[in-house]
Amino acid sequence: MPALTRRCYATEQQKPEQPAPNPDEVAKKSTLLGQAPTRRPSVFTPTSAAVFILTLGGLVWYFRSEKERHVEMRKQQDKATYGRPKIGGPFSLLNQDNQPFTEKDLVGKWSFVYFGFTNCPDICPAELDKMTDVMNVAEKENGEVFQPVFISVDPARDTTKQMKLYLQDFHKRFIGLVGSYDETRAVCKKYRVYFSTPPNADPKDDYLVDHSIFVYLMDPNGQFVEAFGQISTAEEIIVKLREYMAEFKEKGHL
Incomplete structure (x- = not known):
């Protein structure tokens, strides 16, 4: 008997992998179609801005107060260490x-x-x-x-x-x-x-x-x-x- 020829049928055609959509292109297409563009969520909200300002102010105050404390400490140390010159005495x-x-x-x-x-x-x-x-x-x-x-x-x-x-x-x-x-x-x-x-x-x-x-x-x-x-x-x-x-x-x- 003649050999049977096995036919292969593709059950589903594999689609090529599509690249991720560019957000800017999507927004542009949405504008052309009359749709509102999708906005990116902002990370700098009023709450985060307030926290940032408070944190920055706290750091400035801390470093300034530490600097003043060290300067005053150095003055006291110098005064205690050196004091006035020893001039004068019995004669x-x-x-x-x-x-x-x-x-x-x-x-x-x-x-x-x-x-x-x-x-x-x-x-x-x-x-x-x-x-x-x-x-x-x-x-x-x-x-x-x-x-x-x-x-x-x-x-x-x-x-x-x-x-x-x-x-x-x-x-x-x-x-x-x-x-x-x-x-x-x-x-x-x-x-x-x-x-x-x-x-x-x-x-x-x-x-x-x-x-x-x-x-x-x-x-x-x-x-x-x-x-x-x-x-x-x-x-x-x-x-x-x-x-x-x-x-x-x-x-x-x-």
């Missing part, structure tokens, strides 16, 4: 009346302490004039609670007699202090003052003394407050003095 000299004067005589008044020498041609007289101007204003406002102190860094030539004569041109309550070379060097070391007078200087020689130019403000407890340089004006010193006196009073010292 013993003679005033222009040949009477002993020590660091204990600074207690009870606001003191302006300056280091110089009577043979100084210009800088020292200018600084003592500035101290006189400060004293005149300060005493007018607060009474006689201040004392200006002039410490010589020229022990070879500055005697008590020379100091008394020299200070007559400045504030009437200036206190002039002198001492031996070792005593002068010791007090300068306490106040971190540099001076160039050699220990074997001849008082008959004509020489100049190089030295630090600062006016040291000491509070009524005899503690260092601030050093004013040559560029500080009398007006600037008076402003700072008022601030320090107010702070001193707020702490209950006066």
